[in-house]
Amino acid sequence: AVVSTQSTGSNEATRKKIKDHYRNTSIYMALGDFLQAFEHCKAMLAELDRLEDEVFQKRVSVALECWQLAVLAKLQRPEVEIEVETFREGARQLCCVLGKSMLSKWERTDENVNKRTYAEFDTVKLRSSGPWAEQIIENLTQNEV
Numbered sequence: 001a002v003v004s005t006q007s008t009g010s011n012e013a014t015r016k017k018i019k020d021h022y023r024n025t026s027i028y029m030a031l032g033d034f035l036q037a038f039e040h041c042k043a044m045l046a047e048l049d050r051l052e053d054e055v056f057q058k059r060v061s062v063a064l065e066c067w068q069l070a071v072l073a074k075l076q077r078p079e080v081e082i083e084v085e086t087f088r089e090g091a092r093q094l095c096c097v098l099g100k101s102m103l104s105k106w107e108r109t110d111e112n113v114n115k116r117t118y119a120e121f122d123t124v125k126l127r128s129s130g131p132w133a134e135q136i137i138e139n140l141t142q143n144e145v
Contacts, residue, residue: 011051018047025069029127032136034076037127038069060098063091064105068121071113075140088113116141 021044028037045066048059067087074082088110095102105122112120118141119134127133 014047014050018044018051021047025065026127029069029123029133032132034069034072034133034136035080037123038066038073038082041066041069041123057098060091060094060102063087063094064102064109065123065126067091068109068118068123072118072121072123072137075118076136 021040024040025037025044028034028040041062045059045062048055048062067084067090070082070084070087073080074084091109092103092106095106109121112118118124118137124133124137
């Protein structure tokens with residue numbers, strides 16, 4: 001009985017960390033700091049991995065968001081080493097497990113990356129409070145060579 005209590009306590013601590021990272025991802029996204037938003041999203045994904053199957057659907061969504069934030073962070077801070085392709089593939093693999101609807105979300109993200117329509121990312125629509133993030137993205141894409 002003691003072991004299961006520790007596990008429950010551990011899961012509660014993990015859930016609190018996930019909530020904190022979720023909130024911080026939103027805050028940094030609202031501030032237009034895509035690298036910091038990405039770092040918190042990546043940490044949230046790592047915490048979700050600890051909870052395993054009970055939050056699989058959420059893990060898939062966060063993996064997609066992590067990939068989108070990796071793309072934005074790399075666009076904003078090209079000097080920072082970010083394994084965008086690793087997050088792209090990780091999201092694809094998780095989406096495949098959940099089937100066609102999630103895979104179509106992955107494909108839509110991939111299409112937005114290829115077309116450079118980053119403001120269409122779910123993470124921008126979900127987390128942006130006001131036009132800041134979209135304006136920053138527009139400025140960054142104008143500066144892209």
